[in-house]
Amino acid sequence: MSSIAEATIDEICVVACAEAFRGDGEILCNPIGTVPIVGGRLARATFEPDLVYTDTVAVLPANNFPVGDPDAPKVVESWVPYRTVFDIVWSGKRHVLMGASQIDQWGNQNIAAIGDFRQPKAQLLGLRGAPGNLVNHTTSYWVPNHSTRSFVASVDVVSGPGYDRMRALGSPSNRFHEVRRVVSNLGVFDFQTDDNRMRIASLHPGVTVEQVVEATAFELADTDEVAETRLPSEEELHLIREVLDPGGARKAEFR
């Protein structure tokens, strides 16, 4: 399987993002960022055909089409302006895979600001939709630059609440909360532990536990026997390279 040996880190991350949507069925697959978008479209083109996904403007396209090409032909199956996106968020029929400037061991995510929010050192995007996403439907994260600056002991602002916050909130407010997985350039992480602390689910080929521990400012669970992240199949490599991202836009997120 020579082509599998040739899979590069961006392609491995695309597949790890696609895997976040496995089992989701007929819901809105809403990845944000290039690697997540290619991953979401890959999931839909392969093992999760019932997903619907957005063109990131205002429609749901029913066909496979490349990222970064506004003129790509689309088979439109529905209209989803922003107002409808919020309606879908609140309905729960959505799984968002979004970025995190900071994330902690409970899955608390920050995309709002670095420093004190009252007068931040760096104003980032703002809360955006993170507060509503987390309490209404499944969420996953993509962090292309795994380091102690992104995997932090404590986030400066909680945009998307993690498991400790939701435990404190209790039932019934926490009933729709799920942080499914965190994909970074080093591995895949989830919260399948007794107390929902982040653990290593798998590491990408060539990445060591020591390397990840070094790049993470909190203690990760399950560092003993670590699996390797699944490699892309030949079909997946073909779809990524020839159909979904022929221009290689996904590679720009690794810097």
Place this chain on the structure above:
Amino acid sequence: MWAGSQERAIVAAMVDKRMTEDEVVSELKDGMTIGIGGWGSRRKPMSLVRAILRSDLKDLTVVAYGGPDIGLLCAAGKVRRAVYGFVSLDSIPLEPHFRQARQSGAIEFTELDEGAFYLGLLAASHRVPFYPTRAGLGSDMLTMNPELRTVTSPYDDGEELVAIPAFKLDAALIHMNRADAAGNGQFLGPDLYFDDLFAMAADKTYLSTEKIVPTESLLDEGSVHTLRIQRIFTDGVVEAPRGAHFTECPPDYGRDEAFQREYAATARDPEAWEAFRATYLEAPSHADYLKALEARS
């Protein structure tokens, strides 16, 4: 089915609400809460925003799915408080002038979940004090906005929810692809965003448009579903071709990315900001702004 261009109906005389950008601004006052339609760097009423920039207005509370509208008003020192879910230029994710205002502490701010923001507009539109939502529970939205309250369901479930207060607006500014002189507005692009709610949430709504058309021509370019701003909610109509520039206004035009990059770069360079301001923001009218744009190429 509808009387369109092929089969003209007789249209009763309607009120004529046409006015200029400067006439709109003359109706605004210091300290007002002003909503601005559009989304990020998309279909923003930029000719009206520039009219505010060249006025003496100050201490404004600006409520928007923010883009260069909030950025420019911050850079010009017009903003006391910004109310937003995000402020972004889309193709440039972080709005540099807004960032500077936040990082220097120059403005007060109300930062909300962007879906919760929709409910604040909806509550004001429907004249109820709040709409409940789960959004905000567990996050720092409540920490950042200590004035926000929760409400307990009066039904058996007893669920606690966040009560998003009505965003009462003194005025709203929106930009439409087409409108008639009476203030019926039409969007021809893929998304209305929340412009109808801005119009309903405000005491006074001023609508700028690419082109004023006769009422009987409103269905010439779009279906009945595109007629989403009703004149009962509008108070002034400004004809402003390319009035959303440099934000996008499809299908009439896309975003002027080169111009937006130039605008964004001025945040790092006071001299560039001065030049940008003198050339584009001090243009005494929208027509002069369009001339300055022509001179660019």
